[in-house]
Amino acid sequence: MELSPDQRQLVDVADRLFYERGVHAVGMDDLRTAAGVSLKRLYGLFPSKRELLVAVLAQRHEVWMRGLAARVEAAPDPRTRLLAVYDFLADWFAEETFRGCSFINVFGELGGTWPEVVRFARAHKDAFRGYLAGLVAEAGGPGWLAPQLALLAEGAQTTAAISGTTDAAGEARAAAEIILAAALDGR
Known part of the structure; x- marks a missing residue:
């Protein structure tokens, strides 16, 4: 979805x-005020809060996947690239604004009532698992490895959001090292 500069500004404000x-706590008037646009202009850019949320989730997905890929691709070898996933998480968890995974948060808030949120959350998590599967294949690992590494990352995200510390990233990385040793060295 190609956004105009005005739409992108509104998406950035809504995302923040x-x-x-939370989605329910933010009204269209809050968005209008924060974006510095009229309500008429806001609805001209996005006719509904749902459409705006979909644009926010699409942007979040792209930004997150690009950041992950940049961190992973900087690693020197396939095994280290798999572990770099958890280094990326550690950096993210250390951000002052970290409040957990947007997709988990929005799914928890709206998943039962907004089918488009369910679709986006599932697609985002599927894309992450698919990305990990590609890294596992590059490392010569078995098919069962990617889902296990994904669960470690997902659990770390939730734990970090609730605990307010970055510890979960290191703990997940340490567990991933053990799983990688069993999967790649134990053949």
Whole structure:
């Protein structure tokens, strides 16, 4: 979805507010005020809060996957690239604004009532698992490895959001090292 500069500005504002406060807690008037646009202009850019949320989730997915790929691709070899996933998480968890995974948060808030949220959350998590599967294949690992590594990462995200510390990233990385040794060295 190609966004105009005005739409992108509104998506950025909505992303920040939804992430900080939750979707239900942010009204269209809050968005209008924070974006500095009229309500008429806001609805001209996005006719509904749902359409705006879909644009926010699409942007979140792209930004997250690009950041992950940049961190992973900087690693020197296939095994280290798999572990770099957890280094990426550690950096993310250390950000002052970290409040957990947007997709988990929005799914928890709206998943039962907004089918488009369910689709986006599942697609995001499927894309992450698919990305890990590609890294596992590059490392010569078995098919069962990627889902296990994904569960470690997902658990770390939730734990970090609730605990307010970055410890879960290191703990997940340490567990991933053990699983990688069993999968790649134990053949």
